Amino acid sequence: MTTPPDVSAAIDPDKLDRLAEVAVKVGLRLERGQDLFLTAPIAALPLVRRIAAHAYAAGAGLVTPLFSDEEVTLARYRHAPAESFDRAPAWLYEGVAKAFSANTARLAIVGDNPMLLSGEDPQKVSRANKANALAYQPALEKIAGFDINWNIVAYPGTAWARQVFPDLGEAEAVGKLAEAIFAASRVDVADPVGAWAAHNAELKRRTQWLNAQRFDALHYVGPGTDLVIGLADDHEWQGGASTAKNGITCNPNIPTEEVFTTPHARRVEGHVASTKPLSYQGTLIDDIAVRFEGGRIVEARARRGEDVLQKVLDTDDGARRLGEVALVPHSSPISKGGLLFYNTLFDENAACHIALGQCYSKCFLDGASLSPDEIAAKGGNKSLIHIDWMIGSGTLDIDGLRPDGSRVPVFRAGEWAA
Amino acid sequence: MTTPPDVSAAIDPDKLDRLAEVAVKVGLRLERGQDLFLTAPIAALPLVRRIAAHAYAAGAGLVTPLFSDEEVTLARYRHAPAESFDRAPAWLYEGVAKAFSANTARLAIVGDNPMLLSGEDPQKVSRANKANALAYQPALEKIAGFDINWNIVAYPGTAWARQVFPDLGEAEAVGKLAEAIFAASRVDVADPVGAWAAHNAELKRRTQWLNAQRFDALHYVGPGTDLVIGLADDHEWQGGASTAKNGITCNPNIPTEEVFTTPHARRVEGHVASTKPLSYQGTLIDDIAVRFEGGRIVEARARRGEDVLQKVLDTDDGARRLGEVALVPHSSPISKGGLLFYNTLFDENAACHIALGQCYSKCFLDGASLSPDEIAAKGGNKSLIHIDWMIGSGTLDIDGLRPDGSRVPVFRAGEWAA
Numbered sequence A, B: 001m002t003t004p005p006d007v008s009a010a011i012d013p014d015k016l017d018r019l020a021e022v023a024v025k026v027g028l029r030l031e032r033g034q035d036l037f038l039t040a041p042i043a044a045l046p047l048v049r050r051i052a053a054h055a056y057a058a059g060a061g062l063v064t065p066l067f068s069d070e071e072v073t074l075a076r077y078r079h080a081p082a083e084s085f086d087r088a089p090a091w092l093y094e095g096v097a098k099a100f101s102a103n104t105a106r107l108a109i110v111g112d113n114p115m116l117l118s119g120e121d122p123q124k125v126s127r128a129n130k131a132n133a134l135a136y137q138p139a140l141e142k143i144a145g146f147d148i149n150w151n152i153v154a155y156p157g158t159a160w161a162r163q164v165f166p167d168l169g170e171a172e173a174v175g176k177l178a179e180a181i182f183a184a185s186r187v188d189v190a191d192p193v194g195a196w197a198a199h200n201a202e203l204k205r206r207t208q209w210l211n212a213q214r215f216d217a218l219h220y221v222g223p224g225t226d227l228v229i230g231l232a233d234d235h236e237w238q239g240g241a242s243t244a245k246n247g248i249t250c251n252p253n254i255p256t257e258e259v260f261t262t263p264h265a266r267r268v269e270g271h272v273a274s275t276k277p278l279s280y281q282g283t284l285i286d287d288i289a290v291r292f293e294g295g296r297i298v299e300a301r302a303r304r305g306e307d308v309l310q311k312v313l314d315t316d317d318g319a320r321r322l323g324e325v326a327l328v329p330h331s332s333p334i335s336k337g338g339l340l341f342y343n344t345l346f347d348e349n350a351a352c353h354i355a356l357g358q359c360y361s362k363c364f365l366d367g368a369s370l371s372p373d374e375i376a377a378k379g380g381n382k383s384l385i386h387i388d389w390m391i392g393s394g395t396l397d398i399d400g401l402r403p404d405g406s407r408v409p410v411f412r413a414g415e416w417a418a
């Protein structure tokens, strides 16, 4: 047994503590007496401990962490009989769903090795994922339905850090990824909780303005891009803090920079070029260029990873249509860092993006009350996939188009126009 | 944040792997297709990984580990509001009970800091324990009722190792405790699974002989000891492997050296002296000497920790009576090591012992079908406590007394007489 060097010493302990504080006070806005269920890779233990301390200090009833270990996961792929890959801990997930029903808050720490299973039998991986997704369904419904306050934050796991900084040593890579996470999560300032209040207010101001405009479409112009994205009927812009059904206003994602809504699946015309590489299940897809007609991608190229892109587009009809349109200024901290994180939680907040595939029902006025058919009739897209890719840059202009044909500047040179 | 040195390098990896193998193949005798739920301190991760590998290689369906962390536990005592200490994760334990009902096997790795909560408010500790015990009840019933195969093994946690070896450095203490655990668990031999088969056969031979004898009482004679312990009516001797209700024959405790049965709570006469110190909730009780009349302790002294002993005896009436009598030869590996482990899993297997307090219903013929009243009528004791203490040594003689008054040598000079 060789024991790897402890790399957590490379992580600034004060900023880690502030990340924990932000996760509890901003991400979850945990209420006194609320229990907290959290999941984390064992490597994230230093963050879990700080989160537990902040959660209890905020009046938590009970903090219950569930740790995962990559070696235990791999042991299954290496040693388990074939029939193991259809099993999932239904008893555990049913319990989690019960905890959510009793108003337990939910925190997830991400930071695993993104390539952990890349060498394993894809059949086994997909069977295990399917069994797990099925068993997790009762709990996921309560998260997707926003029954309770929940939050995702990141911890710089070693394998992830080495993927982001392949030329650095282990400890240095972890230290640098940690700093990038801290900056993106806005905890590298004196008063992170105050900074988040200001940031949330700014995002709210943007969504309110956009919702008041009631644009019919957005017109994107930039290098390689001339695209009109129709917006869904009764679309609603969202962003920043939002209120769960239990009445708690939380920030599900730390970081978050985007304001986003639902495009119209049948009203997208023109061409668009990606501005950052897209990391999809271990493959890098770069320099994407696609052309839309009637909302559907009718032509697609990529300088790198085009075969994977074509496979993705062939998933189902909705995979060729848009499910999300999101605005992020070029000056956002994640964009300024210029780093590819290989993780959507960060990368989708680096630039204006669009997503192929499934739309969010919450991005409609009174979205919770709409049936799938009603959502489809309003222009909401449906697909098994939801893949965000970046089309923003410092040279992107966006106009809002009113139903009467008049234009309102929304972005100029990658920044909010007003 | 200071990161302690990684002490797991001090643990022999081959023996650790054999301990994992013994836990899976002997302790649990895990069956192909069975799921496994295991609990462990995070420090025991190297053992958990090996157990996961052996469990999957043995055909496990799914291995689900639940890790605990001492710092997260302490964060609650340091920061949580008062009302937190009445909370417990009922949703989790109900799930665990459900898993047991679906034939999931159970493994517990012990090795926590035995003194972790010794500096905390005893009121909070006892409230938290009570809430937890109450919530855990549905799962515990299935363990106590032996519905499924289960097993406890030990891992040399750092704080535990330093308690056992206070004069050694951290890594050295962990390494020495590891070796002591390996020796006690019989994995320091070439074929541990074979060694356990032989050991189980030997324990079975002893219980079969004792059960055939149907002794009315045992007579103990040694330095400071002249004691007659009546055995309960319809008592049954147990030891080593035993068969759970799911049909799997497992070894719930690794290590185990004892054969044991239920004494008669009202038929114990004479005096007895302890031969090893008893570690009770952080206090060492040493050189105990007690006198029994009619099964009840009427006089008790201890050279050290007598006040704690007296408090224990005052818990309830059953605390002054015996609930277990166990035979362990002086040549057993744990006895030969001469170490005080401060952990009953090991210390009760170092010498012949008796236990104050609650008896085991399974130590009666057809015990599962007996009501508490029937057990009491046969001489089974009832108490909130069950505390084992050592009365065996290399100079102890034990005779079995038949109902007709005849005597059969059982132990001579600390060893089996036949």
Ligand SMILES: [Zn+2]
Binding pocket: A258, A260, A324, A326, A348, A353, A388
């Ligand atoms: Zn987005």
Ligand SMILES: [Zn+2]
Binding pocket: A324, A348, A355, A386, A387, A388
């Ligand atoms: Zn998205």
Ligand SMILES: [Zn+2]
Binding pocket: B258, B260, B324, B326, B348, B353, B388
């Ligand atoms: Zn015992």
Ligand SMILES: [Zn+2]
Binding pocket: B324, B348, B355, B386, B387, B388
């Ligand atoms: Zn006992």
